[in-house]
Amino acid sequence: MGYYPEDDKKEIQNDRIAELEARLKREEEEKKQRQNRKEKRGGSKGGYFLSGLSGVVVGALLLWLLLPSLANQLPGGNEVNSVTNNSPNSTISQTATEVTTDVTNAVEKVSSAVVGITNIQNVAPNFWNQSTGEAQAVGSGSGVVYKKEGNFAFIVTNHHVVDGAEQIEVTLDDGEKVKAELIGSDIWTDLAILSIPSEGIDTVANFGDSDVLKQGETVIAIGNPLGLDFYGSVTTGVISGKDRSVPVDLNEDGVEDWSTEVLQTDAAINSGNSGGALVNIAGELIGINSMKIAQSSVEGLGFAIPINSAIPIIEQLEKHGEVQRPTMGISLVDLTEVPAYYQQQTLKLPEEVTNGVVISQVVRGSAADKAGLQQYDVIVEMDGEKIDNAIELRKHLYNEKSIGDTLKIKVYRNGKIVEADLKLVETAQL
16 A cells, blocks of 8 residues: 555555456457357347447446546646635634733833924025925924823923924824923923823823833833834833933034933934833833934934933923023133143143133123132132033032032132132023
8 A cells, every 4th residue: 555545545546447447358358259149149239239338337437436536637626635725715714812011011001191292493485495484394203291280281302302493283192283382491401391281181101210220121212203104103122321421512513511311221212202201111201212322333322311310300391491500600611622832821720730621701790700700710629529621510510509509619820729609690690
């Protein structure tokens, strides 16, 4: 017998065919013999009829046995073991499995609180656009609804997302577009607060605690990368680093003005994600996505403002429409930007002094003016803390001091140390 069952069937059929052929051959021989005998005896028409009928029956039986095996050999015929899916009436089976994970639960909890922000400005006519003062969308980003109070809902986003906007439009998760009002904005922390009607707002993000985050902890970024066409995109990653400091050029003059404390993550954050949510696995808001290093050689390096740093700014923007910071009333230049010749001849600094901040101008009536500071004084210390550059000066002033505090300062003037006490005031009081 053959190895496969099909081979067994074919062998049985072949045996039957051989047996029928042998039988047919014997009957033919017997037929001839009978015919010969009849011819010798004078013959009979009935004998011819019976032998013909016998041949027809045998032929029909042979055809009946051969037909199944020949069917597969005909053009268009199916093989015996062909799959049933080739049949026009067959269906494809599938399994519907609903997968739920910690990530999907977190996204479901907070995603509806992430909205789209469109910055609309009146564009001046140019060669391509001859219309005068036509309002156009000049940029878009993301925002997070964090509070619902009375008839208003409040949204936190980035300063640069709404900077210069004459109108601000918010796109909700159901596609509805509503007009937003700018409550306040702060260039130094890159944060802004908007308000919209609370009608239809059902989901509000809950603030987490960014101080308890661990390196390697799973985080989720939600926003609108590359515009509203990709509304509500979700990317996942981990906390790559905490307490990162990223220098920022605020006025785009090529000089770093500020150093922002940020969370580093490898969750994809692209243009349009700015102002969106960075949440932990519990769905709590632990950061506001703010920037991404845009270099072809850099991948998986995104940044977010820690929510613990953002909360005091959010509160001040809500209350005052701005962040009230103390001011000294001076203009600054890093000592490293001053040529060595002027360091020796004009500032008369000792050779060992290589870092500090030069006062290039003193505002009349300011705290610095009242304390007796002068043009070309070189600040080297504040409240006993060494100051090497303007970024360190601003961070100490803005993060460590408040309006009304006294600032102890040391400067070099004509090669000698001079100490002064400044009574810090608000900018508006100058």
